[in-house]
Amino acid sequence: MRIGVLAIQGDVREHLQHLVQVGADAVSVRTLADLAYVEGLIIPGGESTTIGMLMQEEGLIGAILQRVTNEGFPVYGTCAGLILLAKDVIGKSPARLGLMDIVADRNAYGRQVASFEADLDIVGVEGGPFHAVFIRAPQIIAVGTNVIPLAYYRDQVVMARQGSLLVSSFHPEMTKDTRIHHYFVDLVARRVMTS
Numbered sequence: 001m002r003i004g005v006l007a008i009q010g011d012v013r014e015h016l017q018h019l020v021q022v023g024a025d026a027v028s029v030r031t032l033a034d035l036a037y038v039e040g041l042i043i044p045g046g047e048s049t050t051i052g053m054l055m056q057e058e059g060l061i062g063a064i065l066q067r068v069t070n071e072g073f074p075v076y077g078t079c080a081g082l083i084l085l086a087k088d089v090i091g092k093s094p095a096r097l098g099l100m101d102i103v104a105d106r107n108a109y110g111r112q113v114a115s116f117e118a119d120l121d122i123v124g125v126e127g128g129p130f131h132a133v134f135i136r137a138p139q140i141i142a143v144g145t146n147v148i149p150l151a152y153y154r155d156q157v158v159m160a161r162q163g164s165l166l167v168s169s170f171h172p173e174m175t176k177d178t179r180i181h182h183y184f185v186d187l188v189a190r191r192v193m194t195s
């Protein structure tokens with residue numbers, strides 16, 4: 001299973017390492033040619049405006065949209081990646097994929113406190129709570145009926161899935177726990193069409 005990590009910004013190396021640990025063939029994705037050879041993609045955290053604009057310049061926005069629509073291409077967006085996947089965003093965010101039926105508030109948690117950690121129970125992730133690290137995290141303030149919430153922090157959805165699209169407002173690559181990467185690799189293996 002060959003899975004890509006968008007290598008524009010963020011913890012690219014950590015995501016690649018986690019993917020390798022769960023048995024995937026992990027590669028960096030920077031260009032359309034790279035994208036063509038992966039069966040799923042992780043978009044790491046960072047600055048969503050910058051990542052979106054650079055993706056646009058490379059033609060990656062259009063190519064990913066097409067693959068998601070045509071073949072249910074699995075994409076996992078963490079933090080800034082969540083903002084890029086959200087259909088609607090509060091706060092400026094010019095270039096985005098806008099695929100997932102959620103509304104994200106860009107720096108909502110960041111306005112309260114820059115970063116925090118929490119132990120979360122995640123649907124479909126066995127073996128006890130997952131230690132989640134939030135950094136200037138976006139908040140999911142609304143989810144569509146076709147979106148399945150997978151984890152909550154203080155009654156707010158912080159991880160969710162819609163078909164083969166996965167988002168989390170926290171960074172799963174910042175601890176040694178590889179269970180969320182394993183969950184995504186499983187999703188790639190099953191490839192559910194996104195409605």
Ligand code: GLN
Nearest residue numbers: 045046047048079080135
């Ligand atoms: N809030 C940031 C943004 O708007 C995302 C922060 C992160 O990815 N750690 O891009």
